[in-house]
Amino acid sequence: MKAVLCTRLGGPDDLEVADLPAPTPRPGEVVVAVKAAALNFSDTLLITGKYQIKPELPFSPCGEFAGVADQIGGGVTHVQPGDRVAGFCGFGAACERIAVDAARLVKLPDSLDFDRAAGIPVTYGTSLYALKDRSRLKKDETLVVLGASGGAGLSAVEVGKLMGARVIACASSDEKLALAHKHGADDLVNYAQEDLRQALRRLTGERGVDIVYDPVGIAYAEPTLRCMAWGGRFAVVGFAGGEIPRFPANIILLKNCDVVGVNFGGWVNREPDRYRANLSTLMSWCAGGRISAHVDAVFPLEGIEQAMRLMTGRKAKGKLILRPKGEN
Numbered sequence: 001m002k003a004v005l006c007t008r009l010g011g012p013d014d015l016e017v018a019d020l021p022a023p024t025p026r027p028g029e030v031v032v033a034v035k036a037a038a039l040n041f042s043d044t045l046l047i048t049g050k051y052q053i054k055p056e057l058p059f060s061p062c063g064e065f066a067g068v069a070d071q072i073g074g075g076v077t078h079v080q081p082g083d084r085v086a087g088f089c090g091f092g093a094a095c096e097r098i099a100v101d102a103a104r105l106v107k108l109p110d111s112l113d114f115d116r117a118a119g120i121p122v123t124y125g126t127s128l129y130a131l132k133d134r135s136r137l138k139k140d141e142t143l144v145v146l147g148a149s150g151g152a153g154l155s156a157v158e159v160g161k162l163m164g165a166r167v168i169a170c171a172s173s174d175e176k177l178a179l180a181h182k183h184g185a186d187d188l189v190n191y192a193q194e195d196l197r198q199a200l201r202r203l204t205g206e207r208g209v210d211i212v213y214d215p216v217g218i219a220y221a222e223p224t225l226r227c228m229a230w231g232g233r234f235a236v237v238g239f240a241g242g243e244i245p246r247f248p249a250n251i252i253l254l255k256n257c258d259v260v261g262v263n264f265g266g267w268v269n270r271e272p273d274r275y276r277a278n279l280s281t282l283m284s285w286c287a288g289g290r291i292s293a294h295v296d297a298v299f300p301l302e303g304i305e306q307a308m309r310l311m312t313g314r315k316a317k318g319k320l321i322l323r324p325k326g327e328n
């Protein structure tokens with residue numbers, strides 16, 4: 001089978017497409033014929049050795065996928081051969097077949113296509129976990145989403161809207177903001193042009209912001225924290241901007257707010273049943289048209305270098321999908 005391989009740490013141009021023996025399932029595992037795998041920003045870090053998880057070389061990137069269950073290992077009861085499934089695997093899905101822990105898989109509604117399903121587990125999974133389980137978002141609260149047109153950001157716009165929030169989307173261009181608006185954002189802030197703190201004051205007045213969803217970090221985190229409402233929740237999701245923000249503890253005290261960490265992968269390992277429940281909800285929301293799982297572009301496995309460059313160049317909008325050729 002064909003697989004994208006990272007054989008040495010480096011950039012997207014160091015990745016290779018290689019022929020590997022097809023995997024067989026161990027007890028508790030399922031081998032899935034991958035129809036679509038999705039890229040995340042974390043893949044661009046994983047291949048350079050700068051991500052929190054450091055897989056042994058060689059490894060295949062892509063932490064989420066959708067496909068058809070093929071071979072079933074001993075002890076697996078909730079998946080049968082031929083089932084259409086999707087799941088989160090951390091890394092390893094940029095290939096034609098993957099052996100994966102059955103606890104990571106959910107079945108897909110018949111009407112949901114593989115491309116959109118593949119892009120749901122990490123970004124939407126993180127956003128639902130961040131907004132429902134970690135930040136306890138309530139209807140009519142105000143949610144600020146930074147990097148609102150990226151994979152994680154756009155999913156937070158949609159999930160927040162579905163949960164009844166007023167969503168303020170923040171991004172670096174009007175084109176990106178137009179996409180966030182199309183996906184449900186109520187108010188828009190171009191932080192490349194307008195001072196973020198002043199814009200949030202203008203939009204939320206004395207009350208401030210109830211929830212912040214931050215996958216970007218850098219210079220946007222602190223001004224946003226300074227706009228929190230009494231009892232607000234600031235969800236730390238990621239650092240796509242490259243710098244890890246520091247928070248002044250006095251602002252957290254004065255605002256009487258919570259800064260909540262969101263470690264989706266760690267949570268999946270600890271609470272697989274709740275992860276599967278959330279993921280099944282998201283799959284049925286997508287099949288029912290309540291979330292979009294917007295696909296920006298589809299590439300063959302050989303196109304992974306180009307896809308990763310879109311991400312590192314701050315040009316990806318929504319999800320980038322890889323489709324193994326042999327399987328479609």
Ligand SMILES: NC(=O)c1ccc[n+]([C@@H]2O[C@H](COP(=O)([O-])OP(=O)(O)OC[C@H]3O[C@@H](n4cnc5c(N)ncnc54)[C@H](OP(=O)(O)O)[C@@H]3O)[C@@H](O)[C@H]2O)c1
Nearest residue numbers: 041126147150151152171172215237238239240241262264
């Ligand atoms: N905590 C978790 O469990 C979890 C789960 C999923 C993702 N994440 C993290 O969330 C972050 C976003 O992931 P993603 O897959 O949504 O990425 P993405 O699709 O590439 O989006 C990232 C967004 O960040 C902004 N950005 C600012 N500076 C950037 C830079 N130098 N390079 C790239 N983007 C930059 C961009 O928006 P603007 O141009 O509008 O600023 C971009 O749309 C990553 O750090 C990822 O590791 C964490």
